[in-house]
Amino acid sequence: xxxxxxxxxxxxxxxxxxxxxxxxxxxxxxxxxxxxxxxxxxxxxxxxxxxxxxxxxxxxxxxxxxxxxxxxxxxxxxxxxxxxxxxxxxxxxxxxxxxxxxxxxxxxxxxxxxxxxxxxxxxxxxxxxxxxxxxxxxxxxxxxxxxxxxxxxxxxxxxxxxxxxxxxxxxxxxxxxxxxxxxxxxxxxxxxxxxxxxxxxxxxxxxxxxxxxxxxxxxxxxxxxxxxxxxxxxxxxxxxxxxxxxxxxx
Amino acid sequence: xxxxxxxxxxxxxxxxxxxxxxxxxxxxxxxxxxxxxxxxxxxxxxxxxxxxxxxxxxxxxxxxxxxxxxxxxxxxxxxxxxxxxxxxxxxxxxxxxxxxxxxxxxxxxxxxxxxxxxxxxxxxxxxxxxxxxxxxxxxxxxxxxxxxxxxxxxxxxxxxxxxxxxxxxxxxxxxxxxxxxxxxxxxxxxxxxxxxxxxxxxxxxxxxxxxxxxxxxxxxxxxxxxxxxxxxxxxxxxxxxxxxxxxxxxxxxxxxxxxxxxxxxxxxxxxxxxxxxxxxxxxxxxxxxxxxxxxxxxxxxxxxxxxxxxxxxxxxxxxxxxxxxxxxxxxxxxxxxxxxxxxxxxxxxxxxxxxxxxxxxxxxxxxxxxxxxxxxxxxxxxxxxxxxxxxxxx
Ligand SMILES: Cc1cc2nc3c(=O)[nH]c(=O)nc-3n(C[C@H](O)[C@H](O)[C@H](O)COP(=O)(O)OP(=O)(O)OC[C@H]3O[C@@H](n4cnc5c(N)ncnc54)[C@H](O)[C@@H]3O)c2cc1C
Numbered sequence: 149x150x151x152x153x154x155x156x157x158x159x160x161x162x163x164x165x166x167x168x169x170x171x172x173x174x175x176x177x178x179x180x181x182x183x184x185x186x187x188x189x190x191x192x193x194x195x196x197x198x199x200x201x202x203x204x205x206x207x208x209x210x211x212x213x214x215x216x217x218x219x220x221x222x223x224x225x226x227x228x229x230x231x232x233x234x235x236x237x238x239x240x241x242x243x244x245x246x247x248x249x250x251x252x253x254x255x256x257x258x259x260x261x262x263x264x265x266x267x268x269x270x271x272x273x274x275x276x277x278x279x280x281x282x283x284x285x286x287x288x289x290x291x292x293x294x295x296x297x298x299x300x301x302x303x304x305x306x307x308x309x310x311x312x313x314x315x316x317x318x319x320x321x322x323x324x325x326x327x328x329x330x331x332x333x334x335x336x337x338x339x340x341x342x343x344x345x346x347x348x349x350x351x352x353x354x355x356x357x358x359x360x361x362x363x364x365x366x367x368x369x370x371x372x373x374x375x376x377x378x379x380x381x382x383x384x385x386x387x388x389x390x391x392x393x394x395x396x397x398x
Numbered sequence: 399x400x401x402x403x404x405x406x407x408x409x410x411x412x413x414x415x416x417x418x419x420x421x422x423x424x425x426x427x428x429x430x431x432x433x434x435x436x437x438x439x440x441x442x443x444x445x446x447x448x449x450x451x452x453x454x455x456x457x458x459x460x461x462x463x464x465x466x467x468x469x470x471x472x473x474x475x476x477x478x479x480x481x482x483x484x485x486x487x488x489x490x491x492x493x494x495x496x497x498x499x500x501x502x503x504x505x506x507x508x509x510x511x512x513x514x515x516x517x518x519x520x521x522x523x524x525x526x527x528x529x530x531x532x533x534x535x536x537x538x539x540x541x542x543x544x545x546x547x548x549x550x551x552x553x554x555x556x557x558x559x560x561x562x563x564x565x566x567x568x569x570x571x572x573x574x575x576x577x578x579x580x581x582x583x584x585x586x587x588x589x590x591x592x593x594x595x596x597x598x599x600x601x602x603x604x605x606x607x608x609x610x611x612x613x614x615x616x617x618x619x620x621x622x623x624x625x626x627x628x629x630x631x632x633x634x635x636x637x638x639x640x641x642x643x644x645x646x647x648x649x650x651x652x653x654x655x656x657x658x659x660x661x662x663x664x665x666x667x668x669x670x671x672x673x674x675x676x677x678x679x680x681x682x683x684x685x686x687x688x689x690x691x692x693x694x695x696x697x698x699x700x701x702x703x704x705x706x707x708x709x710x711x712x713x714x715x716x717x718x719x720x721x722x723x724x725x726x727x728x729x730x731x732x733x734x735x736x737x738x739x740x741x742x743x744x745x746x747x748x749x750x751x752x753x754x755x756x757x758x759x760x761x762x763x764x765x766x767x768x769x770x771x772x773x774x775x776x777x778x779x780x781x782x783x784x785x786x787x788x789x790x791x792x
Contacts, residue, residue, distance in 0.1 A: 182422070217415075218415055218419070221415065222419055222422065225419060333423045333426035333430070333456075334419070334423045335456050335457050336420055336423065336456055336457035336458065336470055337457045337470060339419045339420055339423065340465075343416075
């Protein structure tokens with residue numbers, strides 16, 4: 149079985165990003181970039197499936213500019229067998245990404261497609277679901293545990309107030325939650341060896357997708373700054389402040 | 399950012415992308431497995447066994463060993479960045495692989511092919527680790543005065559003497575051991591030889607030395623009492639080149655120590671910049687007072703200058719040029735920058751800088767080592783001055 153893992157290049161979770169002065173987007177100049185943390189979890193899970201003998205090949209795929217090769221190489225260093233970049237400079241929304249991924253799915257015929265449940269930049273949380281719909285595959289989102297047995301996969305999902313367990317017939321699309329696993333980091337020798345692994349580059353047209361602008365970003369703004377809070381000593385003081393200062397009770 | 403190539407001294411070619419990926423992995427390791435454990439290990443002066451296993455898995459023990467012998471053959475400019483990155487979190491950790499790799503470099507540069515095959519692959523995996531045994535109770539700077547003696551006996555040498563301050567002396571299994579094979583000959587350095595000494599009968603470890611800083615890593619006294627070693631372990635196979643082999647490693651050694659200095663200086667700066675924005679006096683963050691700003695301004699400038707000096711020396715080394723003066727300048731400036739930044743960071747933190755609950759007091763204890771190790775800063779100044787005159791005769 150092949151496992152396809154779509155990954156996204158995003159600003160590193162530890163850096164504080166700024167909005168561009170003309171409010172057209174985030175200023176990513178000289179910002180440290182990384183593999184989206186949820187995607188790292190998806191890669192890790194795919195590698196564990198291969199190590200457990202339940203998958204033969206792990207393929208990392210990204211849609212974006214040439215720069216995303218750095219993140220694909222990170223995935224190869226972590227252990228993915230090969231990588232695919234669908235190169236485009238356009239600012240794509242989840243539906244376009246899902247269409248491209250569906251094109252890759254047609255080419256590769258994976259048994260599982262593992263994606264992060266969301267990217268930490270756009271926070272759309274919808275690519276996996278759209279892909280499952282376009283591909284006509286079963287989906288298990290927000291997985292915190294998964295178990296492949298024969299041609300089906302059991303997924304524990306984190307839902308409000310509890311866990312839901314689903315059994316999906318494969319091929320299936322699964323999106324990963326934070327608690328699914330703790331991803332490894334790449335060893336230095338593996339980083340060097342990854343240079344020799346295949347990394348194929350396609351255009352969206354190669355996978356049969358015509359990109360049409362669906363959504364245009366009009367402006368990006370920072371949230372209004374919040375006033376610093378205060379610590380009250382007693383319940384009486386709290387009630388007093390809620391009444392006189394916050395004026396939320398009378 | 400465009401991907402550029404970097405050439406290592408070994409001839410292996412790397413790219414800026416390789417460097418980025420390597421530093422990313424190092425940072426992930428530090429964030430996940432190191433940062434939160436430093437205070438405890440440091441104060442217990444406990445050897446970080448678990449981290450050493452992680453360092454093995456990461457491949458750090460082969461960082462600068464050529465790919466032909468199982469290492470990574472990294473350029474020293476990349477290697478220096480690794481050392482700086484780790485030193486920003488816990489300087490001690492870098493001592494576990496720095497002198498190990500200088501030992502490996504001596505084998506790779508001066509050893510016989512048989513020695514390279516026999517030792518380097520085991521060094522690269524970290525299966526066999528060690529360091530440099532040069533210093534003795536009576537001499538450090540003046541290495542030509544060492545008294546440890548090796549006497550030829552058939553196919554072996556028999557070694558007697560004592561070494562001290564040897565990093566990795568307890569946890570390591572092998573050292574590059576500087577001895578006299580002839581104590582009469584003049585000039586003295588012609589009677590010196592360097593051996594690869596693996597632990598065995600006659601090679602024992604004395605005390606673990608108690609020290610101001612550089613905690614966690616073992617510094618030890620090593621005792622050689624009728625220690626018998628095969629002549630095959632004499633680096634290069636010929637007597638009389640030990641001093642040359644030792645000095646040959648100093649350029650890289652100084653770049654390493656300088657890179658540690660940059661790490662400690664950066665750590666002090668980063669903590670100071672953060673604290674200056676949090677701590678308030680007279681109704682505003684102390685970073686708004688000019689007295690604190692002038693400190694931060696100097697600290698940041700020192701970090702930048704020290705980093706550039708290290709990068710410059712490392713690049714010269716990677717091009718295969720002589721760089722003892724450049725490495726000396728980097729080592730001198732970066733170690734003094736670490737000292738000054740640690741002291742200023744402590745002042746900015748007030749009493750908290752003096753507290754064992756913060757990292758600041760550790761920077762203050764760790765920084766002086768870089769002024770002493772790999773040639774004291776007094777000696778660096780002398781070397782730089784001599785080079786200036788040699789390169790500019792009138
Ligand atoms: C934590 C730690 C770890 C170490 N690890 C190792 C190790 O792994 N292996 C190893 O072999 N050694 C190691 N050393 C020893 C270190 O290399 C020596 O301490 C250093 O070389 C200085 O030697 P010394 O201490 O004998 O000082 P000395 O040589 O006695 O010098 C004393 C003072 O005199 C000055 N001085 C000396 N000669 C001159 C001169 N000609 N002109 C002007 N001033 C001079 C020095 O700068 C210094 O200020 C370590 C030391 C420490 C503290």
